[in-house]
Amino acid sequence: MRIEFAPELEAFRAEVAEFFATAPTPAIREAGRKTTSVFAPFKECMEWHRILYEKGWVAPHWPEEYGGTGWSVEQRFIFAEEYRKADLPPLLPQSLGMVGPLLIDIGTQEQKDRYLPGILNGDDFWAQGYSEPNSGSDLASLSCRAEPDGDDYIINGSKIWTTHAHHANRMFMLVRTSNEGKKQQGITFLLLDRIDYPGMKIRPIVGLDGFPEQCEVFFEDVRVPQSGRVGEENDGWSVAKHLLKHERGGGNAASPTLMRYCERARAAAEKTPSP
Numbered sequence: 001m002r003i004e005f006a007p008e009l010e011a012f013r014a015e016v017a018e019f020f021a022t023a024p025t026p027a028i029r030e031a032g033r034k035t036t037s038v039f040a041p042f043k044e045c046m047e048w049h050r051i052l053y054e055k056g057w058v059a060p061h062w063p064e065e066y067g068g069t070g071w072s073v074e075q076r077f078i079f080a081e082e083y084r085k086a087d088l089p090p091l092l093p094q095s096l097g098m099v100g101p102l103l104i105d106i107g108t109q110e111q112k113d114r115y116l117p118g119i120l121n122g123d124d125f126w127a128q129g130y131s132e133p134n135s136g137s138d139l140a141s142l143s144c145r146a147e148p149d150g151d152d153y154i155i156n157g158s159k160i161w162t163t164h165a166h167h168a169n170r171m172f173m174l175v176r177t178s179n180e181g182k183k184q185q186g187i188t189f190l191l192l193d194r195i196d197y198p199g200m201k202i203r204p205i206v207g208l209d210g211f212p213e214q215c216e217v218f219f220e221d222v223r224v225p226q227s228g229r230v231g232e233e234n235d236g237w238s239v240a241k242h243l244l245k246h247e248r249g250g251g252n253a254a255s256p257t258l259m260r261y262c263e264r265a266r267a268a269a270e271k272t273p274s275p
Contacts (some may be wrong), residue, residue: 004243005078005218012078013082017077017086018026019057019080020082020083020085020086021086022049023128024048024051025047026043026216027047028044028088028089029179029246030198031044031048031227032087034241035050035089037264039207039209039211039213040092041089041142042087042164042167044089045078045090045091045092045123045261046125046240047090048088048089048097050121050122052091057069058067058091058122059096059100059120060075060076060079060121060163060174062096062101062104063100066120067113076265084263087273089134093164093247094127094128094163094164094168095124095125095126096119096244097121097247098128098246099115099126099128099243100116100119100120100231100245101116101117101246102172104189106230106239107230107243111191111230115151116122117172124169124170125164125168125169125170126168126172127162127164127165127172127215127217128163128171128173129159129162129171129172129173129174129217130159130162130174130240131159131161132144132157132160133160136161137253139240140183140187140237141183142156142174142175142176143157143173143176144159144175144219145157145171145175145176145177145241146188146190147177148226149223150221151223151227152224152226153175153177153190153223153224153225153226153229154222155175155190155219155221155224156219157176157219157272158217158218158245159216159217160205160215160216160217162214162215162216162217163213163215164214164215165195165202166204166212166215166217167215168192169194169195169199170191170192170193170267171191171192171194171195171217172189173192174189174236174240175187175188175189175190175236176188177234177236178234180235184237184273185237186234187234188229188234188236188238189229189231189235189239190224190228190230191228192228195217197224198223199219199222200217200218200219200220202215202216203216206270207218249255254265
């Protein structure tokens, strides 16, 4: 079955295809070809992010009032389809696809004003501090501790498998603020303005491919302001579940990158002789 779009949508497709054919630099195109499910060239991904920002196309899934495109569902589908065809590097999801939409939904006005512009224009990149050495699939067992102290929290503990932490300048993370009740009930969601607070240490983990995509992050008496808390203290599990709907089921869910991987796999299978 062939799906046909209205003439104005086909005109939009032509505009998108033309931009994707002319705007990326050779380095950005090469980065698209090198991207895998576990590796994306950070520098070129962020260069492409800024090009799309200047065009006004960097956040199709955001509300228009916060810098989104205001496109229809059909336009967003066409954009994703042409993105896949162009084999371009992905827009890294931690900022645009995760913490940004979360703050739009439930952040304070101060948090929106402070953080959304830098997420949108690419000046800020956020790392996700969730997993710990003994808390991966059982994330609610995390033990990285944040103790209230006046208007601050003091953090001690560690995180692991923190993607692109060595490139980030901000972090969102889950911390343990109480041991009372169920383990999910003592977790708080924090935003860190910096990733170089005194007492923080980042150690890249070099993968089998030779690239340090993920990191360990250590906290030793790291003092951060309580104004970075999203939601109520000890209610961070609910905040993280809200974020999950964007991470797994929101505007980034129908990934053109995933479609590209499927096409690459099919092409490789067609070239491989049958046993």
